[in-house]
Amino acid sequence: MTAGRVGTVIVSVLCRIVVIAAVWIAATEASLAALGYGVVAVPVVTATTYALTGIPRRRAGLTRSARGALGVVELAAWVIGRSIIGGIDVARRAIWLPGPDIDPEWVAHTTMLETSAGRAALALVANLMPGSLTASIDGRLIVVHTISPSVDVAGALASLERRIARIEAAWSVGGGA
Numbered sequence: 001m002t003a004g005r006v007g008t009v010i011v012s013v014l015c016r017i018v019v020i021a022a023v024w025i026a027a028t029e030a031s032l033a034a035l036g037y038g039v040v041a042v043p044v045v046t047a048t049t050y051a052l053t054g055i056p057r058r059r060a061g062l063t064r065s066a067r068g069a070l071g072v073v074e075l076a077a078w079v080i081g082r083s084i085i086g087g088i089d090v091a092r093r094a095i096w097l098p099g100p101d102i103d104p105e106w107v108a109h110t111t112m113l114e115t116s117a118g119r120a121a122l123a124l125v126a127n128l129m130p131g132s133l134t135a136s137i138d139g140r141l142i143v144v145h146t147i148s149p150s151v152d153v154a155g156a157l158a159s160l161e162r163r164i165a166r167i168e169a170a171w172s173v174g175g176g177a
Helices: 003-027 032-053 062-095 116-126 153-171
Strands: 105-110 132-138 141-146
Touching: 003 032, 003 062, 032 116, 062 153, 105 153, 116 132, 116 141, 116 153, 141 153
Parallel strands: none
Antiparallel strands: 105 141, 132 141
8 A cells, every 4th residue: 555545544534533523522412421432433433434435545635525524414414303303203103093103015215326335325324214124225226114105215215315425426436526
């Protein structure tokens, strides 16, 4: 590995650690009680990002790195927001009187994400949306179990997919817009 490549990897790791640590601090409201967990969680999440996206072959540039970092923050905020709204909806459905408002179904989604890492991220993050659970992934086809046909899983997957695609484009090895 050349010195330039080592420098690229070091800068990439440091940037990702800073972004993920900032998200951790914001999510835990800078709680000292959560600091010990963060010391473990931040490196694990950083390593996971490399397992999903690979190690960059060249520097992405400050603009693309910032665009990718902002994409991750936007994705995290979107997932948190969807989790809160969806959690309330699932709770409402479970306790609805005279009986639960639940009618499970399967939703098949064909993704346009180019990389297997992006498709895996889509399937994994989809599990964080209340009322849905990824059941299988086969190439570009993702099958999700949902609590009810009235839950817009297709729309949520499409929105999630766009966010992941922006992050992939910003942090991809080959470049991107």
